Amino acid sequence: MPDGLRSPTTTYPGRRPRPPRPYTGFGTAREAGAHHRRLIAGGTTTLPLVFDLPTRLGLDSDAPLARGEVGRSGVAVDSLDDMRVLLDGVPLDEVTTSMAVNAPAAPLLLLYQLVAEERGVPAGRLTGAVHNDVLGDLVVRGACVLPPRPALRLTADVLAYSAAELPAWQPISISGRPLAEAGASPAQELAFTLANGIAYVRAAVAAGVDAAALAPVLDEIAKFHTASPDDRVEAHARELMREIEERGGAVAALEQGFQQRQIDRHAFRAAQEGYFGRRAVLGSGQLPLDEWEFHEPPGADPAVAARQAERLAKLRAWRDPDRIDVHVTALREAARGRDNVLYPMKEALAAGATVGEICDALRETWGSFPSPDPTDSAAPGPAQPDSAANHPRVFEEPR
Numbered sequence: 001m002p003d004g005l006r007s008p009t010t011t012y013p014g015r016r017p018r019p020p021r022p023y024t025g026f027g028t029a030r031e032a033g034a035h036h037r038r039l040i041a042g043g044t045t046t047l048p049l050v051f052d053l054p055t056r057l058g059l060d061s062d063a064p065l066a067r068g069e070v071g072r073s074g075v076a077v078d079s080l081d082d083m084r085v086l087l088d089g090v091p092l093d094e095v096t097t098s099m100a101v102n103a104p105a106a107p108l109l110l111l112y113q114l115v116a117e118e119r120g121v122p123a124g125r126l127t128g129a130v131h132n133d134v135l136g137d138l139v140v141r142g143a144c145v146l147p148p149r150p151a152l153r154l155t156a157d158v159l160a161y162s163a164a165e166l167p168a169w170q171p172i173s174i175s176g177r178p179l180a181e182a183g184a185s186p187a188q189e190l191a192f193t194l195a196n197g198i199a200y201v202r203a204a205v206a207a208g209v210d211a212a213a214l215a216p217v218l219d220e221i222a223k224f225h226t227a228s229p230d231d232r233v234e235a236h237a238r239e240l241m242r243e244i245e246e247r248g249g250a251v252a253a254l255e256q257g258f259q260q261r262q263i264d265r266h267a268f269r270a271a272q273e274g275y276f277g278r279r280a281v282l283g284s285g286q287l288p289l290d291e292w293e294f295h296e297p298p299g300a301d302p303a304v305a306a307r308q309a310e311r312l313a314k315l316r317a318w319r320d321p322d323r324i325d326v327h328v329t330a331l332r333e334a335a336r337g338r339d340n341v342l343y344p345m346k347e348a349l350a351a352g353a354t355v356g357e358i359c360d361a362l363r364e365t366w367g368s369f370p371s372p373d374p375t376d377s378a379a380p381g382p383a384q385p386d387s388a389a390n391h392p393r394v395f396e397e398p399r
Helices: 028-042 080-086 105-118 134-141 149-165 175-182 186-206 209-227 231-246 250-255 260-271 301-317 321-336 343-352 355-366
Strands: 046-050 096-100 129-130
Touching: 028 046, 028 080, 028 134, 046 186, 080 105, 080 231, 080 301, 096 105, 096 355, 105 129, 105 149, 105 343, 105 355, 134 149, 134 175, 134 260, 149 209, 149 250, 149 343, 149 355, 175 186, 186 209, 186 231, 186 250, 186 260, 231 250, 231 260, 250 260, 321 355, 343 355
Parallel strands: 046 096, 096 129
Antiparallel strands: none
């Protein structure tokens, strides 16, 4: 089933399929880069980078689970070399770049920064944003690259790193739209999005991020809160947020399946009542969901996967494996301890480690969320949290 139409967490009739998004849809970095250069030549200053499903799941293009999906709904980026090709001819200090990616936001953002450094572009001149709403993705899809608490730890590290190294970059973008598309009521959309935002802020503060550096996140939370349409919705949202707090916060509630159950129940009732046709996405200015035009995205081109596999084989042949091992080991050590994982991650990527290898190192240390299979239309519910020893800094959600 196409990515845009896959069921987020369950398959019973109450669930709404997610409407397709306007992907750039260029399978290789070379093809996507040519498209970007045409956009820039036409006067565009905002550059959307949309990655294919394997990249968004932290899988290399030659991984067995990536079969049939490489380059299908975005561009495949496996390594620093792919990012170089993708950004060839793009004036990085003159464009604002948006990255539609959640858990693998860290390695992809670092690849972007590494290309800028190679060109002599100061980090302070890089502007843009990554979606990076891992908790929202977990609620909607029920699966992610990492379990909830390590995913929150990684997000906190991205926030801390961006505050120190990429001051003009927006390291997270919070949106309730995916929740609405999955069948959430307006109150659920508001409550769960705000609860996730609060969890991000708490985790960042616990990681030592200065409150002033969190202004973009706080602005996003404030803007989303003002989208509440009426007092009744806001009152119900407050009740839901109170229950989330009583359960220990957004992550603990997610591990208990609270948000998913609430959405499932509402979606089932709404389907029975024919409600979805009247539902507009909160604060988005979008049409009601029954006015979306669903379509079948183009199938994956096997030649794209073959070219990516060839590029990966060449990369692994020329790089220094001992140098990779040193930096990936440092990444694992940082993940097991309290150090920010983005610093050793950057060194590993610069040495030639792939996005999949980086994410595998984190999965091996922090665990994974079943099932990352991109062809599985019924994503499973939350897994049991793994040992606190694997990620001591943010295991109990900071309050």
